[in-house]
Structure formats: structure tokens, C-alpha cells
Amino acid sequence: MTSKIDDPPPYEEALHHPKHGNYPQQTQHGSAFPPPPSYSPSPGMCPGPPGYWGPQPAMWAAPGFSPSGMPTTIPTLSAGVPTSNPGEMEDFLSAQWESTAIRHAFIRKVYLILTAQLAVTFSVVAVFTFVIPVKLFVIKYPGIYYASFVVYFMVYCILVCCKEPRRRFPWNFVLLGVFTLALSYMAGTISSYYDTKAVLIAMGITALVCVAVTIFCFQTKVDFTSCGGLLCIAAVLLMILGIVTAVVLSFQYVPWLHMLYAAIGAIVYTLFLIYNTQLLIGNRELAISPEEYIFGALSLYIDIVQIFLFILQISGAANE
Incomplete structure (x- = not known):
């Protein structure tokens, strides 16, 4: 048994007047330490041993809760996002919103450029179709017709090879305008x-x-961006079929072969239009960078004009 003299002093006395050497000296900062907070049981806690308040039994069995009574996860709007830090979810949602806004602005820019290109092209087509002197002049001098293919091919090669100029303003719009005029002329x-x-x-x-x-x-869930290899094969086969058709037609006119080639060409470029449109939308396996708006507009523009030319061959052969 120990005597009452050996018992430790009360907490308040030891805090303000330390007298025992076996207790650490308290550092004074001009004011006494605040008294310890009083503890009271919260609604979700039940009393246990003295000095301990544990969780209710129902909290142990609740799904998604740890023994401390706090949930281990919080609901998220996207799977796979860590939720240990609440700021991470806000950053993720902000990044998602910014990415969507950038993609929508990119799509609007591409379609505005495409609309301007198609307006120029079909205006030129209308001039060559409805202005009879111009139409007769082209028919009289077929060299103009073949020169249009040469100009188009040269401008296309320059545009493909010059990747840096097409990203810089104003060279990108200069090349775009020259290419549009060349294809419109053709x-x-x-x-x-x-x-x-x-x-x-x-x-x-x-x-x-x-x-x-x-x-x-915009509505389908089928991903055509993963079919780029098949489309390349189809384009090669279309080129081979075009060479065969040109050779055959140079010796004997076969109407059904010409219409067959035009129909296959229209189908192939329609698939290319689907492919490039999904690349533009950007919610598939592959997507175009928002910086490549010139490339996106040119891809759609070439597909649309080629579809028009192939359908023109079909409708022209049908009228004949």
C-alpha cells in the first residue's frame, strides 16, 4: 500500500503548480492551458466502459461503414476515380467539363469551316453548270478538265507534306483556301x-x-474508328477498280461497269465520312486533336465532294 502522500496531485494543481520532480516541467506561454473538453455521447454512439464511447451495434453492420462509424467511400459520378480527397472529385469533374467544352468548340469550328468550303465548291459547280458559255468552253478545251486533276493532286500533296504550316495562322487558312479552290475547280x-x-x-x-x-x-454506339485498316484496304481496292474501269472503258464502253465503280466509290467514301465524323466527335477509341481543326475540316470536305462526284456519275449515266 502506498501512502496518500505518494499519490499524484490533482490535474489542475499539477498543471498550474508543478511541485514533483518526476513530472515534466510545463512550458508557460503567459496563460494556462485550456481545460480538457467535456465529452458527451453523440446520437450515433452508445456508452461502454468508463471513458470510452463506442459505436452502436447497428453501425458495425451497416454496409459501406468502417468500425469508426464513418463511410469508407462516397458516391461518385464516374467509376475509377479516387475519393480519398474530396478535391480530387472536383478537379476531375472540372477537367471533364473543360474537355467537353473544348471538344464542342472544336466541332463547331470544323463545321463552320466545312460550311464555308462547301458553299464555295457548290457555287463554282453552279457556275460551271448553269452558265452555258463557261460550260461550253470547258467542253471545247478538255485540257482545262485534265489540268484540274493536276492542280488538285499537287495542292493535296503540298498540304499533306507541310504539317507545320497548316498549324500556323495564317498559313493554315491560306493552304485551306487554295485546296478548296483546287477541288472546287475540279x-x-x-x-x-x-x-x-x-x-x-x-x-x-x-x-x-x-x-x-x-x-x-452522333447516335450510334458502334465504333468505326477501329476500322481504319479495313477502310485503307477498301480505298486501295477502289483505286485498282478505277484503273481497270478506265482501261476497259478506253476500248469499249460498258455502262454497267462504270455505274458499278461509281456505286462502290460512293459507298466507300460514305464509310470514310462516318469514320472521320466519329474521329471528330471524339467519344470513341480514336479522336482528332482539337488543334487539328484544319485536318478535320479537310477530311470531311474531301469525303463529301467525292461522294457528290460518284453520285453524279451514277445519275449522269442513268439520265443518258
Whole structure:
């Protein structure tokens, strides 16, 4: 048994007047330490041994709660996002919103450029189709028709090779304008060899195809961006079929072969239009960078003009 003299002093006395050497000296900062807070049981706690308040039994069995009574996870809007830090969820949602806003701005920019390109192209086509002197001049001098292919091919090669200039303002718009004029010139010279009725039918069908493809790409869950290899093979086969068709038609005119080639070409470039549109949208396996708006606009523009030219061949052959 120990005597009462050996018992430790009360807490308040030891705090303000330390007299025992076996207790650490308290550092004074001009004011006494605040008294310890009083503890009271919260609604979710039940009394246990003296000095301990434990969780209710129901809290132990609740799913998603730890023994301390606090949930281990919080609901998230996206799977796979760590929720240990509440700021991480806010950063993730902010990044998602900014990414979506950037993608929408990119799509609007591409379609504005595409609209301007198509307006120029079909204006040139209308001049070569409805202005009879211009139409007769192109038919009289076929060298203009073949020169349009050379100009288009040269500008296309320059645009593909010059990657840096097409990203810099104003060179990107200069190259874009030159390419648009070259392809418009080629489409206009080709249209001058067909009747006005065939040209109007081709324009209408092309517009319907473009609207249908755009709606399909924004609604479907099928990913066409993973089919780039198959589309490249289809493009090579189309080129081979075009060479064979040109050789055969140079010796004997076979209408069904020409229409077959035009139909296959229209289908292939419609698939390319679906592919490039999904690359533009950006919610598939592959996507175009928002910085490549010139490339996105040119891809859609080439597909649409090629679809128009192939449908023009079909409608022109049908009218003949």
C-alpha cells in the first residue's frame, strides 16, 4: 500500500503548480492551458466502459461503414476515380467539363469551316453548270478538265507534306483556301460534262447522305474508328477498280461497269465520312486533336465532294 502522500496531485494543481520532480516541467506561454473538453455521447454512439464511447451495434453492420462509424467511400459520378480527397472529385469533374467544352468548340469550328468550303465548291459547280458559255468552253478545251486533276493532286500533296504550316495562322487558312479552290475547280469541270438535272439530283442525294451520316454518328454506339485498316484496304481496292474501269472503258464502253465503280466509290467514301465524323466527335477509341481543326475540316470536305462526284456519275449515266 502506498501512502496518500505518494499519490499524484490533482490535474489542475499539477498543471498550474508543478511541485514533483518526476513530472515534466510545463512550458508557460503567459496563460494556462485550456481545460480538457467535456465529452458527451453523440446520437450515433452508445456508452461502454468508463471513458470510452463506442459505436452502436447497428453501425458495425451497416454496409459501406468502417468500425469508426464513418463511410469508407462516397458516391461518385464516374467509376475509377479516387475519393480519398474530396478535391480530387472536383478537379476531375472540372477537367471533364473543360474537355467537353473544348471538344464542342472544336466541332463547331470544323463545321463552320466545312460550311464555308462547301458553299464555295457548290457555287463554282453552279457556275460551271448553269452558265452555258463557261460550260461550253470547258467542253471545247478538255485540257482545262485534265489540268484540274493536276492542280488538285499537287495542292493535296503540298498540304499533306507541310504539317507545320497548316498549324500556323495564317498559313493554315491560306493552304485551306487554295485546296478548296483546287477541288472546287475540279468538281466544276467534271460537272460541266453532265446535264443540269443530273447535277441537281447529285447535290440533293449528297445532302441527304451527309445529314443521315451525321445523325447516325452522333447516335450510334458502334465504333468505326477501329476500322481504319479495313477502310485503307477498301480505298486501295477502289483505286485498282478505277484503273481497270478506265482501261476497259478506253476500248469499249460498258455502262454497267462504270455505274458499278461509281456505286462502290460512293459507298466507300460514305464509310470514310462516318469514320472521320466519329474521329471528330471524339467519344470513341480514336479522336482528332482539337488543334487539328484544319485536318478535320479537310477530311470531311474531301469525303463529301467525292461522294457528290460518284453520285453524279451514277445519275449522269442513268439520265443518258
